[in-house]
Amino acid sequence: MDRVRRRAGWLLTVGLLALTGWTTVVGFLMPNWFDATEDCARTFERPDSHGIRVVTHWFPPTASCDFGGGDVRHFISPATTVLLTVAMVLIAAATGTGLYFAVRRFFEPDDVVRSAEGVDLKARLVAQLSSGAVIFVLAIAAYTGASAFAIILGGASGGAVFGLAGLIMVAGLGAGLDRQVGPLPSTPLESRRRGAAAGLITFAATFLATAAAGRMPFFRIWAAPLGAVIYVVVVLVQWSRHRAAAPGRTERDRSSSPV
Known part of the structure; x- marks a missing residue:
């Protein structure tokens, strides 16, 4: 644990970089934010985007296209959702640990002047x-x-x-x-x-x-x-x-x- 404490800054930096990468990957996998319904129609080869309902969640990362009448398609596959969720848990643990030890340094007693x-x-x-x-x-x-x-x-x-x-x-x-x-x-x-x-x-x-x-x-x-x-x-x-x-x-x- 003492080794982790000494490397808190590096652990926090790596965690934040990984977290940024994770959000970038999830954002890339989501339907296009500019026109999500059109992206659904194009991905699943529908003639137009009329009446399509898009549902997205960042955690766990999911996206689905509801074409009506019970026809719902996963824009992000369930397997990808599981992998991204596990990755996020690990990244959050590393980032949280690094942040905890980094913040704790501001409260450690220090009498050396x-x-x-x-x-x-x-x-x-x-x-x-x-x-x-x-x-x-x-x-x-x-x-x-x-x-x-x-x-x-x-x-x-x-x-x-x-x-x-x-x-x-x-x-x-x-x-x-x-x-x-x-x-x-x-x-x-x-x-x-x-x-x-x-x-x-x-x-x-x-x-x-x-x-x-x-x-x-x-x-x-x-x-x-x-x-x-x-x-x-x-x-x-x-x-x-x-x-x-x-x-x-x-x-x-x-x-x-x-x-």
Whole structure:
């Protein structure tokens, strides 16, 4: 179990990739979302799509075409449904396990303090702001493009999976940046919490701003630059609060909220 805990990040990544692949496969096997009745008519060689009723379920993944009069055909075969269901259970177990151990790292006790002695904190702040802005511009731009394909190929389920992947991505990026160039003195636990909070706040604020603009979240040309600006503002606030608390920091202070 300790080995699984140490590999939680990799397990979670593999699980999310597999989950994305699963939704893509299921979306591909389903009747065409643009005109499902026409797809049923074409697949089962019917002259037209009039009166056809299409019933679909994502889990277990099933799709059937009801032509009326008791004539119901499986668009996805029962054998395929069983295989996809078993695969989903295994993928969900792996993803859930990875997520559990990854989240648990944010609550593990950690008393090792990284000192600020001999460190140029101003240069460290500039490094976090500049590198973070660039990384979040690229990450949000890439995420927006990839999520479009996820929604097209996997439908709503694909979009939901990619939404979860986005949250984990920004939390990991934020934690990694804070660990490398975040405020000091700090414990690794405090750094993980603070960095993850910065990433999640950036993601949530960008999501809300683009959604309020009247389009699908993130699907705006200014979404990536906005995300970078939000991250910079959040980091500046975190550094300001850290400096204010630094002179009188106690053990209780180090376990408080990262933002």
